[in-house]
Amino acid sequence: IFKWLYDDGLIYRAERLVNWSPDLRSVLSDAEVIHEDVEGELVSMRYGSLDDSQPHIVVATTRVETMLGDTAVAVHPDDARYAELVGTEIELPLTGRMIPIIADAHVDPEFGTGAVKVTPAHDPNDFEIGKRANLPMLTIMDETGLIQGTGTAFDGLDRFEARVAVREALREQGRIVAEKRPYLHSVGHSERSKEPIEPRLSLQWFVKVGPLAQAAGDAVRDGTVQISPPEMARRYFDWTDNMHDWCISRQLWWGHRIPVWYSPDGSQSVCLGPDEQPPDGWVQDPDVLDTWFSSALWPFATLGWPEQTADLAKFYPTTVLLTGYDILFFWVIRMMMFGMYAMDGNPSGAEPFHTIALHGMVRDKFGKKMSKSRGNGVDPLVWMDEYGSDAVRFTFARGANPGADLPVGEEIVAGSRNFCTKLWNATRFAMLNGASTDGDLPTELVGADAWIISRLNSVIAQVDALYEDFEFAKIADLLYHFAWDEVCDWYLELAKVSLADPDTAGTTRRALGEVLDGLLRLLHPFIPFVTEALWTELTGGESIVIAPWPTPDPARLDPAAEQAIEALQAVVLDLRRFRSDQGVKPSQRIPVRFTGLAGNEREIRTLLRLDEPTEQFAATASLTTAAGVRIELDLSTAVDFAAERVRLNREYAVAQKELEQTQSKLGNENLLAKAPEQVVAKLRERNAAARADIDRIAAALDALPD
């Protein structure tokens, strides 16, 4: 691809000002430079004569040492103060060199003295000015950051030592007219080695990104490639629309080498493809390619490109690229540019993927960025040792809201571990009780079996919909609650009842197998190892990895069964709360009589350890559920009426508030006129329910002895 780009004029070699890392002794791309505010100094110094009557000019800089490489002083063309000086020459202190005073529109007359020293070889702005004015470009530093070649006493000094030394030398001459310290300003640092980068003039290889970036941007603009979440597209365009040419050569010892050879005398060069041989005696360019150049080849090089392989045909373009938003510029855009170019040999070939889904960055449990200086980084391997790799993976899934960062903490991982354990225990228990996936699930299910199978199919459909939007956190949450709250807390408890009955045990074993089979497959992407172990044992299948993804069966949805279980839950919840309020131990068996129960009495009695009323039954307490079920209890101990009164009053207040709220809304004619019918209907329903609640609770309060 290098050769293609080269032959198309999209790769060229040029002497440019580049980001140089003296530590790495290599060039860096713009993307590898991070700007940070640092406390430096702003020193104003006087060039030219020290005699006020003679020509002189004051310039300011944060990098005094670069004055050794100055080749001009620039002022704004319209600046009257310096109009006379423009075109003249002035002496550069310490060097004795004469440098011109030039006019350049880049200079801001409002800043400082309105005069700028120009160091074309060591500052990007100055480089541009220098090009415009045809100034000499004097390199005064070697590749390790030492001052070199100035012919002054400062040669050999480190750039930071020189900054001080030059400043003091100027001070001795009385040329320092002002100093501002600390002076907060932004300085580019190497992302990897952290030291300040040095703009440096050198001969490097560049990719001319204009046409490539344009095509990559258009692919997203015209909807061929979608970015999720869509807000992130703006950042993508920021980049594609403003990308500078990309410096791709690196002076490192590892990486793909630049496929260019030079003749022995250096006068000729040739770019060769993989199968071509250089002439005898020619030597290859010692530089290697930027790692992102190589990484950009990933979507097609891994599939056998440039051969037209079956893999390439099948998997290129792929559907979704899932990655972190921090890598959008580094990797994603470059894959787009090279992928499109590689396919057709022109910038607008086939895109490597159709959807770019971006997730956030992992942060610490307080939502802070992990960093060495903060010391809040974590080693996932340590967590994996302690809590299991499934727990760590599930934690990341639980936190993965699209485009948002995800905080992780040990407590959350522990919670995920608990969930894995719960899943393990529940499935083991079910298998111990004969849970099975053998044979067809009976079409006619009843009771809890019908309910949980209905719920399973509804959950499958919800999960599928959430996957469409890359809502991993919501999928994890949905499955967490379905598994824990519904399957474990309710269904397994209810199944115990029907498993104890030979008439229903067989069907329930099959239903149990069905729901666990589905649940494990749904959870497998998030909890791979535990689900694999459980599933293969439950089903006897080869591997859950190759098991088909569950599909929702609308015929299994059973609103009546769901309603029946909800009614059961309401009764159980009411009784549990009553018992807890009354301080009655869960283990204590109580004789209870129900009136108006629609069904599931056996299940309710088992769940709550309630006895049938005997002949001596004498109700000492009673309550009525919102659904109108009357429950009479024969408590052996005295009833704590005060506690019951407190509870009823609390409920009364809630119902009262609900009544007032709905009443006032329903009394609003504007609302009745403008609100959608469903909203009004719902308000009426709530209003009626609140009214019924109040009556019921008031009656219960009245019935309490004083």
Next chain:
RNA sequence: GGGCGCUUAGCUCAGCGGAAGAGCACUCGGUUUACACCCGAGCGGUCGCUGGUUCGAUCCCAGCAGCGCCCACCA
């Protein structure tokens, strides 16, 4: 200097026009034959502030105040 985003229970986060939610933490109870990495019952929020739009605003709009991120060549 531009742009984007965030501000909801003690903590971390969902919800984004018609009844305030989850996990963790906290309180109380528990030798219920899967699980104490558990079970059951609770407590906890004028949804950053000020205006506006609307019959109705945590949700939409404007301003303000704090955070955070990205981009940018102010010597």
